[in-house]
Amino acid sequence: MNYYSxxxxxxxxxxxxxxxxxxxxxxxIYFPEKITPLPKNFIDNITxxxxxxxxxxxxxxxxxxxxxxxxxxEIISKTLSFDFPIVEIENNIASLELFHGPxxxxxxxxxxxxxxxxxxxxxxxxxxxxxxxxxxxDTGGAVANGFLEAKGIxxxxxxxxxxxxxxxxxxxxxxxxNITAIEVNGVFDDCQEMVKxxxxxxxxxxxxxxxxxxxxxxxxxxxxxxxxxxxxLKKKNKELVFSVPSGNFGNICAGVLAQKLxxxxxxxxxxxxxxxxxxxxxxxxxxxxxxxKATISNAxxxxxxxxxxxxxxxxxxxxxTLKKVFSSFSFxxxxxxxxxxxxxxxxxxxxxxxxxxxxxxxxKHQLKDTExxxxxxxxxxxxxxxxxxxxxxxxxxxxPQIKKILHKEKVAIQINEYKELKAYLQNNQP
Ligand SMILES: *Cc1c(COP(=O)(O)O)cnc(C)c1O
Numbered sequence: 291m292n293y294y295s296x297x298x299x300x301x302x303x304x305x306x307x308x309x310x311x312x313x314x315x316x317x318x319i320y321f322p323e324k325i326t327p328l329p330k331n332f333i334d335n336i337t338x339x340x341x342x343x344x345x346x347x348x349x350x351x352x353x354x355x356x357x358x359x360x361x362x363x364e365i366i367s368k369t370l371s372f373d374f375p376i377v378e379i380e381n382n383i384a385s386l387e388l389f390h391g392p393x394x395x396x397x398x399x400x401x402x403x404x405x406x407x408x409x410x411x412x413x414x415x416x417x418x419x420x421x422x423x424x425x426x427x428d429t430g431g432a433v434a435n436g437f438l439e440a441k442g443i444x445x446x447x448x449x450x451x452x453x454x455x456x457x458x459x460x461x462x463x464x465x466x467x468n469i470t471a472i473e474v475n476g477v478f479d480d481c482q483e484m485v486k487x488x489x490x491x492x493x494x495x496x497x498x499x500x501x502x503x504x505x506x507x508x509x510x511x512x513x514x515x516x517x518x519x520x521x522x523l524k525k526k527n528k529e530l531v532f533s534v535p536s537g538n539f540g541n542i543c544a545g546v547l548a549q550k551l552x553x554x555x556x557x558x559x560x561x562x563x564x565x566x567x568x569x570x571x572x573x574x575x576x577x578x579x580x581x582x583k584a585t586i587s588n589a590x591x592x593x594x595x596x597x598x599x600x601x602x603x604x605x606x607x608x609x610x611t612l613k614k615v616f617s618s619f620s621f622x623x624x625x626x627x628x629x630x631x632x633x634x635x636x637x638x639x640x641x642x643x644x645x646x647x648x649x650x651x652x653x654k655h656q657l658k659d660t661e662x663x664x665x666x667x668x669x670x671x672x673x674x675x676x677x678x679x680x681x682x683x684x685x686x687x688x689x690p691q692i693k694k695i696l697h698k699e700k701v702a703i704q705i706n707e708y709k710e711l712k713a714y715l716q717n718n719q720p
Contacts, residue, residue, distance in 0.1 A: 319600065325551070385665055392435045401436030421445045424485045438467060487708050538595050563585040585623050
């Protein structure tokens with residue numbers, strides 16, 4: 291399968307190169323050249339398939355013959371090592387829980403799939419490559435876990451000192467082996483800037499790759515759980531509406547792609563916090579990216595969502611057709627905490643801030659009787675412990691995945707500036 295750059299200035303490339311490069315040379319993100327709907331027969335009989343079989347059917351056209359079926363099936367089974375439960379919390383509304391993986395956020399799926407694809411492509415090589423990534427919290431943990439012990443791959447994660455939660459820091463800094471954490475004396479933007487500089491630095495860039503959310507191997511497998519949700523909810527005989535808490539819009543874009551493959555989804559809601567570039571665009575017709583603002587749903591603090599351009603491409607850049615199946619609403623922190631409270635009081639369900647924003651999206655949409663609403667719960671409440679315990683009259687039990695790492699010792703290299711990162715990479719590249 292070939293991919294083209296959405297800046298249209300780089301040549302087409304295959305799945306393998308698109309995964310290794312991440313971003314095209316012209317700085318555009320990659321998009322599949324051809325999207326073939328799945329056989330109707332498969333969708334109609336989806337309840338007869340296991341999750342692993344569904345994932346294989348869904349992803350195989352995007353990989354093409356570059357990974358043989360047996361290897362691809364193995365990658366899928368390593369990626370989908372946990373459940374994606376649907377929890378009905380009130381009449382016609384359910385939470386799709388994506389947080390039962392090793393780091394308890396949905397990014398586990400994309401990170402693991404990408405790690406396994408890279409490891410497969412790197413298998414025959416002597417030389418190592420280094421995955422360099424900056425994180426504001428969730429991405430780092432998922433990438434560290436996904437790439438742990440991946441053959442021939444070294445991972446270097448930059449995070450801002452004192453700006454990630456205790457649990458997130460433990461997830462980044464305690465794994466060891468091929469994972470190195472670098473604690474930057476600065477904020478997330480400083481980390482991001484250092485990563486960008488490294489990619490432009492010819493002394494070291496040759497053996498570097500990124501595990502950024504725009505990578506097709508992180509984006510595409512996110513289609514899986516929309517199919518799993520459909521499989522579970524098919525018996526309801528209702529039209530499905532998905533509300534996706536959105537930051538970089540990768541997750542919701544995968545949902546839209548699933549719909550293009552023939553999955554019967556009636557409507558999408560991209561629910562955002564006050565970082566409202568997309569809701570504004572749909573309302574006013576002008577796309578105006580802005581610097582991000584800090585909120586309590588901080589994994590969605592994105593002012594210029596990098597995947598939105600893929601959604602536009604899926605609709606041939608026709609905003610009117612897009613608006614028929616896609617809405618976007620923005621919510622404040624006050625609305626978010628109030629919703630966490632009312633949902634807990636009314637249903638007993640503990641939503642963390644991102645899930646609560648998703649729930650708000652469904653409410654704003656006003657479901658019809660013929661519709662069934664699903665909001666994506668993208669992280670376990672424990673990952674946003676402070677805000678959850680401050681808002682709700684509860685103590686969140688610590689799940690085993692997290693308990694396991696809390697007593698482990700943090701190991702990180704402290705740096706202040708780019709030249710220290712460069713020296714580290716030069717001394718540690720083969
Ligand atoms: C990354 C993340 C999001 C946003 O997902 P996008 O694909 O960037 O829109 C939402 N919630 C949580 C918990 C996340 O970690």
